[in-house]
Amino acid sequence: MSQTRRLAAILAADMVGYSRLMGIDEVGTVQALREHRSAADPLIAQHGGRIVKTTGDGMLIEFSSVVGAVECSLALQKLVAERNAGIASDRRMEWRIGVHLGDVLSEGDDILGDGVNIAARLEGIAEPAGICISEDAFRQVRGKVEAEFADMGEQSLKNIASPLRVYSVGSSPTASQPISAAAALPLPDKPSVAVLPFANLSHDPEQEFFADGITEDIITALSRLRWFFVIARNSTFTYKGRAVDVKQVGRELGVGYVLEGSVRKFGNRLRITAQLVEATNGNHLWAERWDREIADIFAVQDEITERVVAAIEPQLYAAEHFRSQRKPPESLDAWECVVRALAYISRRSKEDNAAAQELLQRAVALDPTYAQAHSVLAYTLGLDVVYGWRPRENGLPLALAAAQKAVLLDDDDPWCHVALGSALSRTRQLQDAISEFRKALALNPSFSLAHSRLGMVLCTLGKSEEALAEIDTAERLNPRELSRGLNNIVRAMAHFIDGRYREGIEFAQRAILESPSRIRSHHVLVTTLALAGRVDDARAALSVLKELQPEISLQWVENWPFYWREEDRQRWIEGFRLAGLE
Secondary structure (H helix, E strand, C coil), X not given: CCXXXXXXXXXXXXXXXXXXXXXXCHHHHHHHHHHHHHHHHHXXXXXXXXXXXXXXXXXXXXXXXXXXXXXXXXXXXXXXXXXXXXXXXXXXXXXXXXXXXXXXXXXXXXXXXXXXXXXXXXXXXXXXCCEEEEHHHHHHHCCCCCXXXXXXXXXXXXCCCCCEEEXXXXXXXXXXXXXXXXXXXXXXXXXXXXXXXXXXXXXXXXXXXXXXXXXXXXHHHHHCCCCCEECCHHHHHHHCCCCCCHHHHHHHHCCCEEEEEEEEEECXXXXXEEEEEECCCCCEEEEEEEEEEHHHHHHHHHHHHHHHHHHHCXXXXXXXXXXXXXXXXXXXXXXXXXXXXXXXXXXXXXXXXXXXXXXXXXXXXXCCCCHHHHHHHHHHHHHHHHCCCCCHHHHXXXXXXXXXXXXXXCCCCHHHHHHHHHHHXXXXXXXXXXXXXXXXXXXCCCCHHHHHHHHHXXXXXXXXXXXXXXXXXXXXXXXXXXXXXXXXXXXXXXXXXXXXXXXXXHHHHHHHHHCCCCHHXXXXXXXXXXXXXXXXXXXXXXXXXXXXXXXXXXXXXXXXXXXXXXXXXHHHHHHHHHCCCC
């Protein structure tokens, strides 16, 4: 049977004292274990887990996401605790759980290798009802899972060559160093703010876009100020619908201030509240409430932004400056369409992208002068080409035309320059693309997508060090981004350019985990595996790629309109040849 390698999150679980319980009551223990597993199965499926095997009182579960693995671990422990309520302590069943993110060998439905062994050894050192995770897993889940972690230091695990740093999830008497504010992200050297999603208090799900749109526009307006460090929307929206502690948000996102608020709609009127909180101590610096007609919504957004600036740095109060920079559409319906479209785009599926384009076409029809509608439309058309949902020869001219239109309508909108830069890069006009991305960043230095797109173009020009610097900046501005497919593609490509194929493989695998349908991720995985000498794994990866892109051939790769350096292009083709592409 053939074996293939892949990156996976592995959960190993074992029932504590199973042999002792069997000695006390064999029939009752077997029945209780069966009931425990029956109750656990829906939780495992809900978190995206696949049960690889069960071994008496143990389980091995595979996840595509380490966040899912840790959240499932917490859910399993909570379930067991609830089931143990009212049961004598000497009859209770408790899990030990270990979680690791690492390389595994796939053999049929089974998984093998060091990744599995490490997860099993972590389970072995966990306390009853405890969870231990590796440092690799901890890096991925910190700030994304609602749990406390404690540093247990380096641990020597049985049959594992080198000591590994281990973290327990929850308090642990054996932990040598609790994770606290001291390990939080450092504050930038300029005023930094996170705008949490405004709460919709209207009890009407259809009005959710009001709250989301206000949050989005405040982030955009604040980000226009180059002297502000503003956390990106994708990071702050991970807190949506959750009761949060502002001090914890400040630590997790590395900001000094948090803005939160709410929106309530009644008839044709809106009530908007907002408050600014100092994240380090929870002190309320400023709060305000506005009752306005819906027609005043954009003026209210400007007013909120002005007040926030005034609270953080009084001398930055510049209301007229904000009003002159912002150019919202006259029709609220057009704005609603763009807000809804942005939500669809983030889901990264063919159907959602098509739904976003339909909304954006409607926005353009309602307000032909609305620059952001044109720019976001251009971006979605480019995504069609990247994901293979639309032919290149058809999609790129449409994307370029829409982006050029957007810049003509509003040369001060950073989104317009990102859309144009993306279209130019895909038509091999790289220097012009770099110019557009830099214009976007001059207007909004906190625009993480602009940093990511600039990093991609610099990478294709062979400037791997500069490219990685841009990706680092993008991820610092957006530390809670759950879909870093583009950033990891750039990291994989940068390692390919530098000839560091083995290191590049992991980033390509991460990109695929984050966005499985993105064809470019599979391309870079195939060629880096082959050039790293892992030809069998490259052939397996090529088989997966052919399912997504049946028309791919060596001639297709050779005829692809490359804009890399010639030496990089030749190595890229050679990787596919080694993988067996004909």
